[in-house]
Amino acid sequence: MNSITDLLLFNLLLEQVSLKFRETYSPQQSIMKDWKGQDIINFQDDLRSKTGSSVSEKWFYTYIKNEPKKLPRIDILNMLSVYAGCDHWSAFAKANEDYLMPDYSTALKNDTSSSIENVLKILLKVIITIAGMAITYIVLSNKEYDYNFCLKDFYRKEAIKNVPFTIYRINTNQKERIEVNEDGCFSGKSDSKNNTFIIESPYYKNDTLSLNLERLVSRDIYLKPDDYALMLDYYSNGDIRSLKNRRRQLNQLLHNDVIVMELLPYEIGVTIYDKQQFIDKLTTPTQSLKKLLIVDTEYAGEQIKKIKYRIKS
Numbered sequence: 001m002n003s004i005t006d007l008l009l010f011n012l013l014l015e016q017v018s019l020k021f022r023e024t025y026s027p028q029q030s031i032m033k034d035w036k037g038q039d040i041i042n043f044q045d046d047l048r049s050k051t052g053s054s055v056s057e058k059w060f061y062t063y064i065k066n067e068p069k070k071l072p073r074i075d076i077l078n079m080l081s082v083y084a085g086c087d088h089w090s091a092f093a094k095a096n097e098d099y100l101m102p103d104y105s106t107a108l109k110n111d112t113s114s115s116i117e118n119v120l121k122i123l124l125k126v127i128i129t130i131a132g133m134a135i136t137y138i139v140l141s142n143k144e145y146d147y148n149f150c151l152k153d154f155y156r157k158e159a160i161k162n163v164p165f166t167i168y169r170i171n172t173n174q175k176e177r178i179e180v181n182e183d184g185c186f187s188g189k190s191d192s193k194n195n196t197f198i199i200e201s202p203y204y205k206n207d208t209l210s211l212n213l214e215r216l217v218s219r220d221i222y223l224k225p226d227d228y229a230l231m232l233d234y235y236s237n238g239d240i241r242s243l244k245n246r247r248r249q250l251n252q253l254l255h256n257d258v259i260v261m262e263l264l265p266y267e268i269g270v271t272i273y274d275k276q277q278f279i280d281k282l283t284t285p286t287q288s289l290k291k292l293l294i295v296d297t298e299y300a301g302e303q304i305k306k307i308k309y310r311i312k313s
Helices: 003-022 038-051 057-065 074-084 089-095 104-109 113-141 227-236 240-253 275-282
Strands: 145-153 166-170 175-178 185-190 194-200 207-212 218-223 254-263 270-273 292-300 303-311
Touching (some): 003 038, 038 057, 038 074, 240 275
Antiparallel strands (some): 145 185
């Protein structure tokens, strides 16, 4: 093959490499030569994970962002071919030889109508191939992803019901507020597989999750309660019934022989509490409750048998 034929094949290879990359990532720009920053880093990482090697940023700018006059080294061509699904560069060239006329070099040398016709045929086949890849990408880009997530209490492992939540779904295209149903679940569709969910509540600690909806359709999301906010609400509103219910929940959650250890600052020691003392601490809206941070928990069946916590300074 001559240099022009090789470069045509190289461009075809880059198109297939780009499609392969978009199976895992969603670059900011669909055209490979427009990638920059994090997209290039992601491509380097994906290339390394799938082939055991990668390319430098300088190489990317030389051969992707610019119009190269010659092919890269054969080891790079082999690596990119493996990434695209072929054994090596020669296998890729052979698999795509139908897109190139066998007498292409002769056609370039002879200034005849037949040679011009051959060149046009080659270009037409290349255009058709690229158009087909573009259509495939558009179809994949328009795919919708369903999701269904349910919120559960981290300690009780039960659905969180009748608690106000503000949830936002964020992707590259939009920010959408999502409603939570009476069972503590929320669902919907997204036109992007990579989404970030921001979960906010006055009575549970806020959380931010980055999820790939192509691999994950349904799951439970466990949130840790903000005991200080809960108790303050119960006390300020005189909600004795809810307060008693919270104590009952804690009584069921904690093992009768639970060991509660408060880790004192500066590693000077620990303070031990029994079950009732700890329940009292969790149901009184003091400043120490506001700063209480659970460090470790151990379970015996469905109940907590050991707790370590500290008071944030």
